[in-house]
Amino acid sequence: MRRHVVPRLRATVDALEDIVRGLGTSVLALGALFGLLVTLALAPGARKATRAVADRERTRLTVPHPQGAIALTDPVMRREIAWAAVHGTAGFLLGAAGITLPVYALENTTFPLWYRALDPEDAGPGIVLWRIDGLGDALVVLALGIGFALLTVFGCPAVARLQALPGRRLLAPAGDADLSLRVAELTATRAAALDAHAVELRRIERALHDGTQNRLVALNVLLGAARRAQQRNPDAVGDILDRAQDATEQALAELRAVVRGILPxxxxxxxxxxxxxxxxxxxxxxxxxxxxxxxxxxxxxxxxxxxxxxxxxxxxxxxxxxxxxxxxxxxxxxxxxxxxxxxxxxxxxxxxxxxxxxxxxxxxxxxxxxxxxxxxxxxxxxxxxxxxxx
Incomplete structure (x- = not known):
């Protein structure tokens, strides 16, 4: 049960966070759209404001930012105006609906605890428009709150995705518009990959040279000493072989450490x-x-x-x-x-x-x-x- 419930609750919390952030950008988009309508999209300041709001949404959705002018002839600018129109209206409504669901869920599920504080002539909370006559009606409101809670858990991720859809469709680079930027990014990451590979090779070389190789040299010296002691001083052979075994174990341990550093x-x-x-x-x-x-x-x-x-x-x-x-x-x-x-x-x-x-x-x-x-x-x-x- 925990394996299924915890990820679902985490996804719901993440979705609510996205909805709230999307609601914020929708308010900004609505303001930018109003500025564009007032100036008939001719004022550079209104277009700059639209670009700034669109870039804020791009950051939220991890969409690449454009490089270019803000003229009305620019396709990117026209797509940003279209996004402001959609996100400032539909995005705002979706965001408002998304954050209303958990509020209704909390309000209605706790209603049996505080319904006596209401005037009997008053209606219930939220969308409950009928008169509350005792605990039975309060429990009906509780059942409604459970329904809102289920809608929150299962519906908010979908609302968050739907709210983000205009930004992903209209604010993302169109075709090969940002191809040169992407090529530059890939060139930089390729250079970083080569540098990281070279650093890793140097690390492995140092580990083998400074550690394992020295242990193996010591092992070779000890084996030679044991061979000579076998003829001259047989009593010392056991001690030399013990030291050789210690050197072997240390070399194996260092080799294992190097291997773990490559791929544990x-x-x-x-x-x-x-x-x-x-x-x-x-x-x-x-x-x-x-x-x-x-x-x-x-x-x-x-x-x-x-x-x-x-x-x-x-x-x-x-x-x-x-x-x-x-x-x-x-x-x-x-x-x-x-x-x-x-x-x-x-x-x-x-x-x-x-x-x-x-x-x-x-x-x-x-x-x-x-x-x-x-x-x-x-x-x-x-x-x-x-x-x-x-």
Whole structure:
């Protein structure tokens, strides 16, 4: 039951958040539309305001921003005006309906607790227009509230998607309008991927050269010493072989550490949820973990998510001074969202050698998104979004 209810409630809360944000942009779009109508869309200020509101909606929907003029002859500008007309009217009505549902649900389900405070001649709450004559009528209102609650849970995600539809259709780049921008982005991410690959190769080379190779050289020396001692001092052979065995075990341990750094075997054995549970349980700072990833993602996506959480928790332990941390990994359609938070001192940045630059580089090399919010005094929030297919 919990596996089904918790994701549904989380989706409802996320949908309500989207609806409220969409309602805000719809109010701004309605104001921009009014300015366009007053000036007959001729005033540059009205068109700039429309572009600013449209860009706000693009940010909300993670749609690329356009590069270009705001003339009426620009197809992007005309699509933005059309979006303002649709979102400022239909989007506003959908947003108002979406936030009304949970209000009615709360008001009606709690009505039996406070209906006696009403005048008997008054009607019930919300859309209840009949007179309330006792507990029986109050329970009818309660049943209506349960219906509103079910509409909230099952209907709000659909309302949020419908409210966002005009923005996704009208504000997204049309055809190859932003092809050059996308090519530049892919060129940058390809360069970042090559840099990340080179850094990873250097890390593996250093680990093998400074660790495993030295252990194997020591092992070879010890075996040679044991061979010579077999003739000269047989009593010392046992001690030399014990040291050789220790060197062998250390070399194997370092090799396993290098392999885990490339692709942790625990991902293949236990999956992403199990691997992250191991990280959270082994963290020196108490860490609350939530994972909602149905099925499996590509191995490279899981490895990147594992790396992000591992490196972020290492930073929390080393630099934050936090008393508690939390990590959540959730799949939302074609995107994998990773969030790590802590209640530490804040002030984290990518220039102090904390490993955050490496996280950004690895995420952007995978065409993902990296955001860090760490004001002085905390808390610190690290958000990562990775493409993981449909």
């Amino acid at each position: 075997p625990v991902l293949g054995d236990r999956g992403l949820a199990g691997a992250l549970a191991g990280l959270a349980s082994g963290c020196a700072v108490p860490c609350h973990l939530e994972v909602d990833v149905p099925g499996r993602c590509a191995a490279s996506v899981e490895a990147t998510a594992y790396f992000v959480v591992a490196e972020a928790l290492t930073n929390v332990v080393k630099h934050s001074g936090a008393a508690a941390a939390a990590a959540s990994v959730r799949r939302d359609g074609p995107r994998l969202n990773v969030r790590i938070t802590d209640d530490g001192r804040g002030g984290a940045n990518e220039d102090n050698g904390s490993g955050l630059a490496g996280i950004r580089q690895r995420v952007e090399a995978y065409d993902g998104r990296f955001e860090l919010d760490s004001p002085p005094g905390g808390p610190t929030t690290l958000d990562v979004e990775l493409p993981c297919g449909s």
